[in-house]
Amino acid sequence: MAFIRATGKHRAPSRLTRKSAKAAGIAALATTGVLGATASPALAADSEAAAATGTGLTQTVALDTTLAAQIDAQAEAQQHQADVAAKAKAEAKARAEAKAEAKRKAEARAAEAREEKARAARAAERARLNSFHLPVAGSHVTTGYQSGGALWSSGSHSGVDFQAASGSSVVAVGAGTVVEAGWGGAYGNNIVLRMNDGTYTQYGHLSSIGVSVGQSVGSGEQIGLSGSTGNSTGPHLHFEARTTPEYGSDMDPVAYLRAHGVQV
């Protein structure tokens, strides 16, 4: 059949022209992003070329969607990891702060305990230094103050005698300074201390002197050993309390010791 084009009759567009127009339309839709994942079967059937183009675009869009989802998921995972890490960090910081606070409190308690112990030690030391002692521990008076007898040049005992076997430890009754240490005539080897309260104490008939003039002595500190040197009938300690370092300024040694809290 001959292909005759009728003149004067409205000419329909050729099939090729229609195909091209539809393909262009699909391309235009794809460009604007309106094309969905499901391409119209009518469009695909209308033109193989258009269908091929449409399918390709659909795949590209589908791939883009998957990639976007993956990126979203990755971003979400990263955010989650960051949140977990931040939470762990905050918890670790809180734990570290709690530990540091506990350590500070423990140190404060320890410091307080040390200070309390030091205060107690200072108080005990003050009490020890301020307290008075018997010149011979555990001893007792054998001859009282001002008792009469031929033995004493003044006719009266200027101190008291404490029972003490030879070599017994003789201690300072209180804290003071040595003002005399040596031979004292009738007193034999004797020591005189100026006490911190301004009074004086004297220790006679010693077998041994353990201190020297100018030396500071603590209360209860050994200053010599008892004996029977000088005008003595046997081992004992002659003890005097005085208002001055000199013989004759004596006062009642028992009252003196008792006034300083010593039981005698």
Ligand SMILES: [Zn+2]
């Ligand atoms: Zn005596």
